[in-house]
Amino acid sequence: MPIEKLHKTKKKKNLTVLAIIAAWIVIIWIVTMIKVNHGS
Amino acid sequence: MKEIDIDNNNILSEASVSDYFSLLKPRVMSLVVFTGFAGLWLAPNPLELHPVLAIVAIACLAINAGAAGAINMWYDRDIDAVMKRTENRALPLNKMHPDEALTFGIVLSVLSVMMMGIATNWVAAGLLAFANFFYVFIYTMWLKRSTPQNIVIGGAAGAFPPMIGWAAVTGDITMASISLFAIIFFWTPPHFWALALFANADYQRAKVPMLPVTHGEAHTKMQMMVYSIIMIPISAAPYFLDIAGKGYLIAALILSAFFLFTNIRVLFDKTYKSAKLMFSYSVFYLFALFLALMIDKV
Numbered sequence: 001m002p003i004e005k006l007h008k009t010k011k012k013k014n015l016t017v018l019a020i021i022a023a024w025i026v027i028i029w030i031v032t033m034i035k036v037n038h039g040s
Numbered sequence: 041m042k043e044i045d046i047d048n049n050n051i052l053s054e055a056s057v058s059d060y061f062s063l064l065k066p067r068v069m070s071l072v073v074f075t076g077f078a079g080l081w082l083a084p085n086p087l088e089l090h091p092v093l094a095i096v097a098i099a100c101l102a103i104n105a106g107a108a109g110a111i112n113m114w115y116d117r118d119i120d121a122v123m124k125r126t127e128n129r130a131l132p133l134n135k136m137h138p139d140e141a142l143t144f145g146i147v148l149s150v151l152s153v154m155m156m157g158i159a160t161n162w163v164a165a166g167l168l169a170f171a172n173f174f175y176v177f178i179y180t181m182w183l184k185r186s187t188p189q190n191i192v193i194g195g196a197a198g199a200f201p202p203m204i205g206w207a208a209v210t211g212d213i214t215m216a217s218i219s220l221f222a223i224i225f226f227w228t229p230p231h232f233w234a235l236a237l238f239a240n241a242d243y244q245r246a247k248v249p250m251l252p253v254t255h256g257e258a259h260t261k262m263q264m265m266v267y268s269i270i271m272i273p274i275s276a277a278p279y280f281l282d283i284a285g286k287g288y289l290i291a292a293l294i295l296s297a298f299f300l301f302t303n304i305r306v307l308f309d310k311t312y313k314s315a316k317l318m319f320s321y322s323v324f325y326l327f328a329l330f331l332a333l334m335i336d337k338v
Binding site: 038 | 159
């Protein structure tokens with residue numbers, strides 16, 4: 001897919017959103033591990 | 041201000057991270073975090089909650105409060121544009137498309153409630169969702185523009201954080217957690233009416249029916265006195281409910297007496313100096329009450 005001007009304009013915002021989604025997944029994993037190990 | 045292109049209603053927004061962060065009303069978030077943590081700390085056996093889960097719970101509380109603030113800013117962008125106090129917010133300045141602010145708020149609201157439920161329990165998550173619903177639909181979309189009692193009823197949304205923090209530990213609601221709710225609930229009207237007194241012109245311009253606009257300053261000052269007097273027994277309630285000791289009781293009575301004193305000054309002051317002092321003190325007052333509760337528990 002050719003890189004349009006829109007891609008470049010939105011790149012920073014899209015990468016930020018990706019990072020937030022990844023962080024959320026990691027936090028859910030951490031929370032799950034804690035609850036499994038502590039039996040709550 | 042950065043240029044914004046409009047292309048078939050798709051604004052090529054160049055809003056920065058700080059613009060999005062400003063939507064979350066960071067100063068309100070700090071109060072929410074503090075009172076939410078206080079509720080968590082004051083609950084029985086708070087250390088039973090894993091520290092990471094406690095941090096996640098407080099983060100969910102903060103993010104959810106911020107998300108509700110973002111939706112509030114989206115809905116009230118017309119009012120914000122005409123008020124000096126709020127005209128420099130991101131939406132009145134067209135720093136982003138309104139739909140982006142709304143989406144931002146909704147997504148954060150849903151994710152924070154889900155995370156609260158996963159990390160702690162669904163009572164805390166339910167309270168969090170209800171607080172968000174109350175602030176957005178009951179206060180922002182209904183009460184704020186329709187009744188001078190907007191801040192009295194709508195202020196309940198800001199009173200939920202300590203109950204949520206408590207529920208995150210215990211999974212329940214008790215008279216003790218309700219007493220923490222009551223402290224903020226009865227504190228809210230005099231706090232915001234003190235602001236409304238010296239921001240009266242702003243609210244008049246925006247046609248927001250704050251009490252000074254609809255019933256005048258004299259009536260507002262008397263109403264503030266009623267709540268300030270009520271705050272004395274309300275602030276003492278944690279002692280009588282056995283979640284605080286005599287040290288807290290003494291501190292609460294002194295702080296509340298001074299709160300009443302600042303209100304009495306407002307009653308007789310024809311300028312707005314006393315109202316500004318009362319507003320500033322009211323912020324300190326709430327922080328000091330909850331700090332006293334936490335210190336007393338130690």
